[in-house]
Amino acid sequence: MEQNDIKTFFSTELLGWYRLIKRDLPWRMNRDPYRVWVSEIMLQQTRVDTVIPYYNQFMSRFPTVTALAEAPETEVLKSWEGLGYYSRARNLQAGAREVKERYGGIVPDDKASVAGLKGVGPYTSGAIMSIAFNRPEPAVDGNVMRVLSRYFCLEDDIAKPSTRVGIEKLAVSLIPEGAAGDFNQALMELGALVCTPKSPSCLPCPVMEHCAARLSGRETELPIKTKAKPPRAEFRTAAIVMGSGEQEGKILVRQRPETGLLAQMWELPHLLLPPDKAKLLADTAPKEQGELAEMISRMLESDTSMLIRPRSWFTDADHIFSHIHWKMRFYLADLGEEAGALEAAAASAGKGNALVAAESTAEYAADARAGQAEASSIYRWIGKEDMETLPFPNLFLRILKQFWA
DNA sequence: AAAACGGGGCT
DNA sequence: AGCCCAGTTTT
Missing domain, CATH: 1.10.340.30 (Hypothetical protein; domain 2)
Incomplete structure (x- = not known):
């Protein structure tokens, strides 16, 4: 034919x-x-x-x-x-x-x-x-x-x-x-x-x-398609900061930048770890990582001018985008007067008040700049009912539901 | 031309 | 747990 x-x-x-x-x-x-x-x-x-x-x-x-x-x-x-x-x-x-x-x-x-x-x-x-x-x-x-x-x-x-x-x-x-x-x-x-x-x-x-x-018996071989690269891994620590006083029963969230990944969506505050600290998250038990908790709390203090006290590990979560694999660790934190156990652990690990170690990669530097550029004005205290109004990506929605369950 | 940009389903 | 699905915009 x-x-x-x-x-x-x-x-x-x-x-x-x-x-x-x-x-x-x-x-x-x-x-x-x-x-x-x-x-x-x-x-x-x-x-x-x-x-x-x-x-x-x-x-x-x-x-x-x-x-x-x-x-x-x-x-x-x-x-x-x-x-x-x-x-x-x-x-x-x-x-x-x-x-x-x-x-x-x-x-x-x-x-x-x-x-x-x-x-x-x-x-x-x-x-x-x-x-x-x-x-x-x-x-x-x-x-x-x-x-x-x-x-x-x-x-x-x-x-x-x-x-x-x-x-x-x-x-x-x-x-x-x-x-x-x-x-x-x-x-x-x-x-x-x-x-x-x-x-x-x-x-x-x-x-x-x-x-x-x-x-020609080739229906399963076609079409020809080159496979995608696997997503690169990123390790991040995040905090669920619980309010007190005026903010009792609320937690701290922030809105993402206008452009880029998850643009303008809301999220729990988190921090990209430089490669050397990432190994710590991957290899060490959650409760022994006072240093990681300390890093996220310092980042939040710098962004919000509030004293944030990490108290305990909450959960780990993996989230795979098409091009990035986020490995996240969530800590529970509050605005307490006294130092938490994790902070004590960090102090004994020999870390003082020095800022997070200098950027080791271009990626990390870019993330840090983006975070700082949007700082302070984008943070907000929300209650459970605000989940019905603000748009959150699924990965954070799951954590919020778990927290308020 | 290659990378950025989510999330879920199937095996 | 690993593999698959694949349009538009940006770089």
Whole structure:
């Protein structure tokens, strides 16, 4: 059979299959461009099952572009809490504000305008244009690269940006006349339900008979993809500082900087350990680390001008981001009058009031500067009920819940 | 071109 | 416990 017939077969069979079995997802209720837009942003790097509850809550709280544009930023961030990649939420709201101001609150039926919105890249602009407006644009995500790599037996590394560009050209050529939205969703649906990464279910696949990878028995070898580097380890000590007097029953939290990791989210105060101290955390029992407790307490004194007394070890927690592995140790601390046991231990370890040892690495220096630049104005005492208002990343939310359990 | 940027699911 | 998933922005 000729290549063009193989392509036509693919498009026709896939589209027919999708129209029979497509899942009933909340963002498929209608073609409202705003609903499509929100769903596509949430679905970046995130599975359908995870997104569904967030999507429903988000749409009821921010039903229109204007509602989102006019909402307080913290509220938007709070609604994104636990979803990850928080710049998506801030970019989405920035986009909503642009649509409100420049396009009167109507998402424009124009590729360049949509592609110009913050947080909207090649995939998302293609998805919005095709799904909401039925324009023949490619929407190439990981599913699509996997499906097409297998069906056409493409051996390019899908981790390379240039590969996506090539697959986009192929994808456009496959779009059936007048069915761009359904076809693009069909491609992703097949990748999600049938042509899965690990063990694809070829037997029920609507296009198996002309799948080049399957025909040559190579469906599990494709697509080719270079593996990511493992995350680098970072050791951090953190404190749960319990207030007294006015602050009785409250604890000390702070807001992260405007940019970078977990930007603008709230957190328990913590400190990146230089490599030599990190070994201490890794190798020594929590209760014998007066020195580490002492370091975080000195950092807090310098930031807040309050006398912080570490009292006891609370818990250890690991958190793995895509590029960093945080190994954290939490101490309970208060503003007590007398020195705590841990401080005594630190003193006997021979550490006086000297500041934390000079930075050993560029990373540590950068972290220390960022911490200092934001110091003092970003700290705040919160009670249990404030957890419902301030956005915290999951790792800190878990610790807070454990503390207030 | 490579790194930064979360969090959860599967085996 | 280790491996996998992968869009956009920034460097």
